[in-house]
Amino acid sequence: MNKWKLALLVCCLSIYFTFSSSTSTFAMHIMEGFLPVKWVIFWWIIFLPFFILGLRSLLRVTRKNPELKLLMALSGAFTFVLSALKIPSVTGSSSHPTGVGLGAVLFGPLAMTVMGSIVLLFQALLLAHGGLTTLGANAVSMAVVGPLVAYGIYCFGMKTSISQRLIIFLAAFFSDLATYVVTSFQLALAFPDATGGISASFLKFVGIFAITQIPLALTEGLLTVIVWNFLCTYSRHELEQLRKGV
């Protein structure tokens, strides 16, 4: 292979990886119009009960303590800003942590379902990422399964004698992973492979997304632990207030 061909190949590959890594969190949001109508309806139907449950718990809490509305909105805005901003991170690229793991540990999974969906709606209406028709599917992966996994791991871990930091890391890491596995599953269901069916298609999506999502999940896990450390050191009082509040 001569020099120019090699240069061209390297150029193409780097463009491909730049785009695919800068859109890696958008890849976790299925874009507007990508899913066929029947899957749009299906995922909305799965999503709505969780949303209503979350809303009911939120209503119950805010009736007792109306100020918590502010706090919820604040955490939503915070998650959104994190996902919209480019934060200096590993390998010089920029990644957008989802913040769902931390949110679920701080506020509980049901409240995070509502806030996660609101963040998704904001991403659709302020940035045109994700979409309204695919909101149901995206919310199931990011706002339902992600927080549930994070909270499950956190609760289970607190009963054992594993160090708290490791638990927080695992919660954030696995909630990210779960989000991307569910997204791959949703895509596989909607677009089964012509020869291998749904399972082959699922493996294909999981395999490709793993390139960007596993480093991203690791980064998010580490970031969450460090933020948690800071919180424990400097904001113990607020953390206790949160525990009492929600």
Next chain:
Amino acid sequence: MMNRFDTIAYNNRLRKVPPEQKVFFSFLLLLIVMLGNRDMQTVIIIWLAVWIVWYARVSWQVYVKALLLVSAFLCVSLPLLIVSIDHSFHISVNSSNISLVITLCFRSIAAWSCLFFLLVTTPFTEFLYTLKRMKVPSIIIELLFLTYRFVFVFARAADELHVAMKARSGGNHWRHAAMLIFQLIQKTWLYYEALSFALRARSFSGEITYVQKEGDVLCKRYLFEAIIGVVMIVLLGVIGGELL
């Protein structure tokens, strides 16, 4: 990006058109896109481009840039659908999937156009007002409103923090990113406390009301074009034969 879209939403030629009309129009078109065939989707893409660039006077550079970004994302994800891998790791290109991919391309871009039209012509607060008239539970609207209020404050705070860190030659290390996030959390918390004090001082009882100015005039010219256009597109679908 976010700031720019929001600014455009407040300063475009269709700003004076009642928000209900714009929301209803884009939702209706979205429904047609999801159910319709490729001809209808193509017509909708072109028609909405005219609405966005010509009627709303959104700079065409912004529109093209946003469109290119979406197309780039589509291009990255579409090859996955064409290539199929079987159990013995034979990679093959499936020609039957190519038509599926083209359909998907048209549907995605058409649906995105509807979303983008809504995004650049309707300010978020007016969208919320429409939701209120659609009888969406008030807690959702309150949360959305408060979140919207906070988003820009934090985006700015985060920006300032970033600049401050850069000015002190903070590096690209991920530890710095975590520090930034933590400081943002702290600022957020201070802001939350200040706001809750302020609200309590004004005897906050749990309900936040805000004023929506009335008196947008119904613009007959746009309404007329919208109705005629939608009818024509539906007719195109019926004549084309394959709705759904």
